[in-house]
Amino acid sequence: MTKKYWLMKTEPDTFSIDDLKSRPNKTESWDGVRNYQARNFMRDEMKKGDLILIYHSSCKIPGIAGIAEVAKESHPDHTCFDKTSKYYDPKSSEENPRWFMVSVKFKKKFKNFLPLNELKEQKKLKDMLLLQKGSRLSIQPVTKKEYDFITQELAK
DNA sequence: GCCAACGTTGGC
DNA sequence: GCCAACGTTGGC
Numbered sequence: 001m002t003k004k005y006w007l008m009k010t011e012p013d014t015f016s017i018d019d020l021k022s023r024p025n026k027t028e029s030w031d032g033v034r035n036y037q038a039r040n041f042m043r044d045e046m047k048k049g050d051l052i053l054i055y056h057s058s059c060k061i062p063g064i065a066g067i068a069e070v071a072k073e074s075h076p077d078h079t080c081f082d083k084t085s086k087y088y089d090p091k092s093s094e095e096n097p098r099w100f101m102v103s104v105k106f107k108k109k110f111k112n113f114l115p116l117n118e119l120k121e122q123k124k125l126k127d128m129l130l131l132q133k134g135s136r137l138s139i140q141p142v143t144k145k146e147y148d149f150i151t152q153e154l155a156k
Numbered sequence: 157g158c159c160a161a162c163g164t165t166g167g168c
Numbered sequence: 169g170c171c172a173a174c175g176t177t178g179g180c
Contacts, residue, residue, distance in 0.1 A: 009178090035163075035176095058178055116179080134161040136177050163176075168169105 005147040006046065007053040007130055008068075008104070009138040017054045017065040017109050026106035027071050031079045032087045033101060038139035043074045043100040045141075052104055053142060053150065055130070063115035064150065072103035110155040124149050 008030065010016065020028055033039055050070040056062055076097035079087035092098040119125055129140045142150075 011178095037163095062179070136162060138177085158180085160179095161177085163174105165172105165174080167172095 001047065004045065004047065004050045005053075005142040005144060006041070006050060006070075007055050007064075007140045007142050009055045009057045011058045012056040012065075013059060016056065017068075017106070020054070020068060020104070021106045021109065023106070025071075027103055029072075029077075029103045030101045031077045033077070033138060034087065034089070034099065035138060037137055039100055041139045041141065042102045046070050046073065046102050048073055051107070051147065053147070061113070061115050063113055063119065064110070064155070065113055066109035066155075067107040067151065068104040069107050070102050071105035074100045074102060077101040112156055114150065114154055118154075119150075122149075122154070 015028070020026065030042065033042065048070050052068040052070065054065050054068050056065050076094075077087070077099040079085040080089040080092040080097060080099045081094055082088055087099075089098055116130075119128070120131055125131060125146060128142070128146050129135055129137065
């Protein structure tokens with residue numbers, strides 16, 4: 001089974017890579033995703049051990065902060081059943097959940113954070129989904145080439 | 157806070 | 169199935 005590579009966005013004011021690191025077992029359920037494409041990646045394609053770039057969005061300096069891995073494969077996102085949750089979805093039920101999530105485990109925080117504006121300068125990353133105009137998808141596939149370049153040449 | 161780009165909803 | 173209206177994302 002070949003390992004796949006992903007990028008997951010998070011707003012550091014809400015949940016940062018440091019928050020992930022300080023969780024019990026350094027693991028967190030990636031709940032609250034309410035986009036079908038992103039859901040399908042989690043439900044159908046993300047496998048245990050796949051590697052994830054953790055991206056900080058909607059903050060002063062957006063960019064890639066470090067690495068996590070898939071710790072638990074697809075299971076229903078319970079927040080869609082919870083009427084008190086802001087992620088509650090009336091069209092979901094326990095019998096027929098609409099939303100799924102994976103759990104991710106902290107692996108590494110880069111010593112040097114990789115800001116978006118520096119990623120944009122990299123010719124080798126010009127095709128990266130993250131850097132395409134209008135790209136808003138919160139969970140994206142990353143190629144092995146991109147992943148290796150980012151983790152081995154840009155980050156330490 | 158602005159706004160472009162994208163996704164979803166719902167009337168027809 | 170089309171598409172206008174609306175809501176959200178996310179960089180700047």
